[in-house]
Amino acid sequence: MIIWLILLIFALGIIQFRYKRRRMYELASKVPASSGQIPVLGIAHRLIGSTEHIMSTLETISYECITFGGTTTGWLGHILYFMLVDPVNIETVLKSCLEKDDLHRFIRNVIGNGVIVAPVPIWKIRRKVIMPALTPKIVESFIDIFATQTNVLAEKLEHSCGTGEFSVWPFINRYTLQSVCETALGVKLKAQDDPNVPFLTALNRVTNLLCERIFHLWLQPDCLYKLFRGKYTEHEKCRFTIRDFVGEVISRKRKEIAMNKTSKIETGLNILENYKDQTFLDLLIKSSGGDKGYNDVELREEILTVIIAGTDTSAVAIANTLVLLGKYPKIQEKVHEELSRVYEDSDRLLSKEDLPKLQYLERVVKESMRLYPPAPFLVRKVLRETALPSGHVLPAGSGVIISIWGAHRNPKYWGPDAECFDPDRFLPERMNLPHPCSYLPFSNGPRNCVGYQYAMMSIKGALSAILRRYKVIGTPEEGPIPRMKMKIDIMMKAVDDYHIQLQRK
Numbered sequence: 001m002i003i004w005l006i007l008l009i010f011a012l013g014i015i016q017f018r019y020k021r022r023r024m025y026e027l028a029s030k031v032p033a034s035s036g037q038i039p040v041l042g043i044a045h046r047l048i049g050s051t052e053h054i055m056s057t058l059e060t061i062s063y064e065c066i067t068f069g070g071t072t073t074g075w076l077g078h079i080l081y082f083m084l085v086d087p088v089n090i091e092t093v094l095k096s097c098l099e100k101d102d103l104h105r106f107i108r109n110v111i112g113n114g115v116i117v118a119p120v121p122i123w124k125i126r127r128k129v130i131m132p133a134l135t136p137k138i139v140e141s142f143i144d145i146f147a148t149q150t151n152v153l154a155e156k157l158e159h160s161c162g163t164g165e166f167s168v169w170p171f172i173n174r175y176t177l178q179s180v181c182e183t184a185l186g187v188k189l190k191a192q193d194d195p196n197v198p199f200l201t202a203l204n205r206v207t208n209l210l211c212e213r214i215f216h217l218w219l220q221p222d223c224l225y226k227l228f229r230g231k232y233t234e235h236e237k238c239r240f241t242i243r244d245f246v247g248e249v250i251s252r253k254r255k256e257i258a259m260n261k262t263s264k265i266e267t268g269l270n271i272l273e274n275y276k277d278q279t280f281l282d283l284l285i286k287s288s289g290g291d292k293g294y295n296d297v298e299l300r301e302e303i304l305t306v307i308i309a310g311t312d313t314s315a316v317a318i319a320n321t322l323v324l325l326g327k328y329p330k331i332q333e334k335v336h337e338e339l340s341r342v343y344e345d346s347d348r349l350l351s352k353e354d355l356p357k358l359q360y361l362e363r364v365v366k367e368s369m370r371l372y373p374p375a376p377f378l379v380r381k382v383l384r385e386t387a388l389p390s391g392h393v394l395p396a397g398s399g400v401i402i403s404i405w406g407a408h409r410n411p412k413y414w415g416p417d418a419e420c421f422d423p424d425r426f427l428p429e430r431m432n433l434p435h436p437c438s439y440l441p442f443s444n445g446p447r448n449c450v451g452y453q454y455a456m457m458s459i460k461g462a463l464s465a466i467l468r469r470y471k472v473i474g475t476p477e478e479g480p481i482p483r484m485k486m487k488i489d490i491m492m493k494a495v496d497d498y499h500i501q502l503q504r505k
């Protein structure tokens with residue numbers, strides 16, 4: 001009898017739950033569903049497995065979405081997700097759905113309310129503070145750090161040159177971390193000298209753990225995650241290593257400022273004066289209002305955001321480009337020719353005047369980020385019912401995945417050769433973007449990436465330092481469509497950790 005009563009209450013609960021969400025089911029039924037959905041789990045079972053398998057599933061769903069005309073749906077348990085690959089719809093979402101999806105709560109666990117994951121009311125304030133600290137002029141003032149660090153990177157690679165295949169990833173990852181830490185915090189982490197810097201090890205490990213948690217439903221509730229003692233303990237250890245390190249640098253900076261009476265912290269947002277030789281941390285203290293501005297926790301959250309947002313993203317873009325150049329020797333030759341012209345075969349360090357001259361290299365980087373965008377998917381939350389230009393309506397309470405991967409390979413906007421590697425499609429005379437959101441490695445709209453200039457300086461600087469000294473030897477691709485096995489690890493990375501060979505020029 002009691003069992004029947006429990007079953008009845010359970011059934012009534014389900015009916016009430018479904019009744020409340022009837023609008024969501026109605027709107028979902030008007031959009032083609034991605035394949036392989038099963039009751040209760042939806043597509044969650046397709047995301048079980050390695051990070052390579054998850055990436056390949058998301059690629060498949062992106063292609064299905066192209067075939068369906070730009071929109072598809074998939075349930076992750078009880079949560080409905082829409083995927084978009086059409087730039088017209090993407091633009092609407094990026095402008096009107098500014099809240100990050102709940103899946104970001106796991107990242108928030110580590111970096112707090114940093115601008116990249118902050119809820120909208122906090123994001124609005126944080127975005128206003130971070131913007132003036134990353135203007136092109138300020139980024140340009142970091143050139144000496146990039147010049148030194150890109151040179152160190154090229155020197156470190158010397159030992160692996162001519163020794164056969166090796167993974168270039170750790171070198172590049174250490175270079176981007178070192179330069180972000182030096183520009184952001186003023187700390188010479190010596191990451192390029194010591195592969196076991198605890199901060200880097202913790203950062204890398206925590207991103208693996210976060211990714212695992214985001215895609216595996218059973219690791220999501222805190223109470224269940226704590227049962228996986230090994231993972232949970234490691235997660236917490238990494239989280240504290242990262243927080244303690246940044247926290248310590250901030251408190252040192254506060255002391256330095258307090259002791260140095262002459263370095264008066266100005267309030268107000270006019271921080272463009274006297275920005276030279278200042279770190280991002282100095283600028284952030286100023287732009288948030290000096291002593292009356294950000295407290296130590298807020299500063300730590302923003303600094304961590306910049307470190308996390310700026311390290312792997314740029315490293316992935318550099319590494320993907322090197323692998324692609326190994327696959328296409330003729331394109332690499334053109335890059336070498338341009339570098340010889342710009343540097344006149346001298347071994348001087350990078351200067352800010354060189355960067356705008358490296359036009360062909362820039363096209364190569366852009367094309368590499370088109371086919372292999374470091375952040376291939378953005379996930380936003382739909383707070384209010386949102387009508388898309390396509391006629392579909394996103395119900396409140398659903399999530400929306402913007403597949404940058406799919407948008408960049410959508411033949412409707414990139415033509416029948418969308419899958420081909422062709423840097424010259426970015427030539428000014430050929431580049432006639434049919435829609436601003438058809439190319440969006442740095443996203444678009446009010447919540448787009450604030451680090452574009454910084455990233456391009458770091459990426460072009462590193463690639464030119466490497467390619468001025470070395471040739472990348474890879475297995476030449478047979479056709480114009482490059483094949484690289486990718487995995488999703490928050491960022492999208494090559495499965496083989498970027499194995500290449502280098503030869504002295």
Ligand code: HEM
Nearest residue numbers: 115116309310313314317375442443447449450451454455
């Ligand atoms: C190749 C390198 C990079 C790529 C591909 C990239 C891409 C992105 C993407 C896709 C977003 C998400 C925007 C959204 O949700 O719509 C983002 C946000 C952000 N990025 Fe980058 N990024 C790169 C480098 C950097 C660097 C070097 C920095 C800092 C120095 C940075 C700082 C940020 C910040 C602070 C946000 C949050 C913006 C906001 O929510 O208002 N990024 N980036």
